[in-house]
Amino acid sequence: MKDIPDKNLLLFRSCLVSVEYPGIESSTKYVFEKLGIDYGISEKQTCCTGLGHYSDVFDQVSTTAIGARNFKVAQNLGRPNLVMMCATCYAINKKSVKLLNNKDDLRDEINTLFEENGLDHLKYEKNDLTPTENIFHFVDILYGKKDEIKKHIKYDLSQYKIATHHGCHYCKVHYEDTIAGVRDPNIIDELIEACGCKTIGWYDHKRASCGTGFRQRYSNPDLSFTATADKMNSLKDEGVEIVVHLCPNCHIQFDRYQPLISKREGREFKAIHLNISQFIAIAMGADWESVVGVQAHTSKIDSVITELKEVES
Incomplete structure (x- = not known):
């Protein structure tokens, strides 16, 4: 397994997290602080362009140039380890680093653009960062602290039936860097186990989009909604009450559109949807509103988690 840092981290802010589920960011900060993880945030960091890039609005040169700029922001702060809260940010930035290190013509083109616009200080030198040592998803960081997580669990959530969804851009883009499996992904499952809970493990459509x-x-x-319905029907058949994932775009699809899918399928789906940082924060005793941000959810969390039982000492 790759070395996982716990210091000199720049927590990379996500557009979708900030707009749709800000509780993911506050939960991630809460959990990091509980675990003594050294992180910072920069107001100079910009969007990774993910939504625009994958919708063919931003070309690869523009996306990689923006990545190079963000990497320089991190380096200048002395925090060269960028940690993503969004699977798309993870995939985009890891690819940008690989391209900047391996495509001399692309790197030269971008550095020329910087120079022509008076941005010489943003020039990227080959191997300034590396994709395996400097670009992470926050689940990677938490995975390196699994044993420490166990020491901070206050509430027992093991009474609920839990399933996981890992997201394409974490498991299906950079296979070689993915922790705990790609064909049967389990990194979220193992983090949930660190909270004293068991997931249902493998289920039909677990790996599906x-x-x-x-x-x-x-x-x-x-x-789009046919694919979502396939997954929701599979989860419903398993009696799942809580679905835990790592990507805000997946969160939107499951949580915001669950009522629409219920109507479309003629079948009521009642599961609640949590980012893994929110799940761990709840288990650690975080405030539901100021930290977990439950008020931003469409499927109300207290419709399933009706009581919190403290872990027996």
Whole structure:
């Protein structure tokens, strides 16, 4: 397994997290602080361009140039380890580092653009960062602290039936860097186990997409929501009450559109949807509103988690 840092981290802010589920960010900060993880945030960091890039609005040169700029922001702060709260940010930034290190013509083109616009200080030198040593998803960081997580659990959530969804851009883009499996992904399952709970493990459609497909949600909604319904039906058949994932776009598809899928399928889906940082924060005793941000959820969390029982000492 790759070395996982716990210091000199720049927590990379996500557009979708900030707009849709800010509780993911506050929960991640809460859990990091509980675990003594050294992180910072920069107001100079910009969007990774993910939504625009995968919808063919931003070309690869523009996306990689923005990545190079964000990498320099991190380096200048002395925090060269970028940690993503969004699977798309993870995939985009890891690819940008690989391209900047391996495509001399692309790196030269971007550095020329910086120079022509008076941004020499942003120039990227080959191997300034490396994809395996400097670009992480926050689940990677938490995985390195699994044993420490166990020491901070206050509430027992083991009474609920829990399943996981890992997200395409974590498991299906950079296979070689994915922790705990890609064909049967289990990194979230293992983090939930660190909280004293068991998931249902493998289920039909576990590895399937949430159905978003970025523009597919809007340009081809029937296909998009059919894929989502397949997954929701599988989870319903298993009696799942809590679905835990690591990507805000997946979160939107499952949580915001669950009422629509229920109507579409003629079947009521009642599961609640949590990011893994929110799940761990709840288990650690975080405030539901100021930290977990339950008020931003469409499927109300207290419709399933009706009581919190303290862990027996």
